[in-house]
Amino acid sequence: MLAPMPPSADAVEPARAPVSGRGRDDACPGALRLHQADDGALARVRVPGGVLAVDQLTALVAAAEELGDGALEATSRGNLQLRGLAADAGTELANRLHAAGLLPSLAHDRVRNIVASPLGGPEVRGWLRELDEALCASETARGLSGRFLFALDGGLGDVAALDADLTVIVTGDTALLRIARAEAAAEVGIADAARLMLRAAEEFLALGSGAWRIREADPDGTLLAGRLGLTLRPLPALSGRRPQVGPVEGALVIGLPFGRGTAAQWRALAHAATDELRVTPWRTVVLPDADPAVLPALAAHGLRTAPGSPWEGATACTGAPGCAKSLADVRADAAAALDTATGTGLPVHWSGCERRCGHPTGAWVDVLATGVHSYTIDSSTEVTTEQMAAAVAAARRTT
Incomplete structure (x- = not known):
């Protein structure tokens, strides 16, 4: 086990020199440098390549339940986040991650991207x-x-x-x-x-x-x-094709709504896996060599198991109440829109403020909160939450 340490990274990470014009340090969170959010402290655990052994995932789920809000979030870089941590949870979390082999170097925690x-x-x-x-x-x-x-x-x-x-x-x-x-x-x-x-x-x-x-x-x-x-x-042309939800090339690709899964959902994924899981940058989880017979059980846990859903390519920032800057509960509003929409199309991202945290690269439909129940689509079309499903579906087809 690690010797007791504060959650601050100051002792193990060099200070980041601010870039001219920025006026601030790189405050990107890690497992040792926690970020204080409105719903508690947040830890971001680097998972290179998104590759997790089943026992490592089990350890993360236990940490989320016992130290945080009980959920794990996949990020746009295939890492995992724990939210709702107590301010003094850093040492205990670091010890657990080290024991699970998820902190091979304290000094390189945040650079293993x-x-x-x-x-x-x-x-x-x-x-x-x-x-x-x-x-x-x-x-x-x-x-x-x-x-x-x-x-x-x-x-x-x-x-x-x-x-x-x-x-x-x-x-x-x-x-x-x-x-x-x-x-x-x-x-x-x-x-x-x-x-x-x-x-x-x-x-x-x-x-x-x-x-x-x-x-x-x-x-x-x-x-x-x-x-x-x-x-x-x-540079030659590349297809940019990423694995879609469902059975693909001897593996199962499973979708997490906005990348966030409950402890029960993550345990279901661990149970369905063979030796390892691979968390992708698209908020999906790949189960290599898994038996397709597990798909109904995973679907019963609220996970996406079939392609062609409007949820395909849909992402959202944390939104309220987890983020004080957000003007709306964007995930709840987005989920309501996606559950009533049809078809797929361009990626779409819901943001609670102008920072647009976690938005995709390339072409995408930009849905930005302007109030508790109002949004703009691609900075032009103004909609209410009731109008959003149809307007977003149309933008995904035409933008």
Whole structure:
């Protein structure tokens, strides 16, 4: 067990230098640095690649029940959050996470931000292990912000579409390394990809810019490519296809409403899993090699098990009462709209304030609260909660 420690990360994480014009530190929460929300303290547990052993999930569910509000939330980076924690719960939570193998390095708690194709092949799994181990062993990497993101793509472009700082993509016998939002990438060897990602992250810190994300210091990737001796070539088109809910390629993809699941729902997922679960950036959970016969039982727990639902691609911020900045209970309003809507279409995101926390990348329908019962859609169409279902469905088809 860990020695008693305060939940503050000051003793194990370096201070983040504010970027010019921001005037504030990177306050991204972690498992050691808790965030005080209106519904209690919040802890964000990094889960590289979203990969959880069944016993690790069981430990998280127990922590959520005994220390928090009893639920676990999946984030847009495939991590998990506990909410409703007491202000002094940090030490007990840290001890539990350490015992479950979810805190391999106290000093790197918030920098283990790695998304990976949930149905990726052995290359992706190898990169995930190698990168996480190398990241935790790097003293330099401690200086990364909690917002810095690595993406390991199995070749479909699913996580390559997530606006990561560094992305590697399987392309047959080789890989592509993409830097920030560059429309170009460097061809690298499969065996070299994880090592080069860490080197690129360390070179980014060596720039001394104080930026949190590479795109702020090197938006086209040419500066870091030059420092790494890499040649950039145009990035090929990628489908961006992500796994849909239901049986897919020998796995089951299960949807969580807005990524939030009760203890009973998460335990049902753990029971249905074989050895591990993979939490995706799209608020779904992949159960590799699971028996499709478990789908009715999961559906009975209120989980999404079939494709084609209006809930597909629908996300929402925390909203009221959990967030003091939110003007409405957006999740309740969104759920009411989705339950009466038909069809799918573009991703749609409900936000309780102008910050639009957790919104997707790419094209999406923007539903913003302007009052307790009023919203705007794509900053133009004003609707009440009663009008929202039809208006959102139409926007998803036409925007």
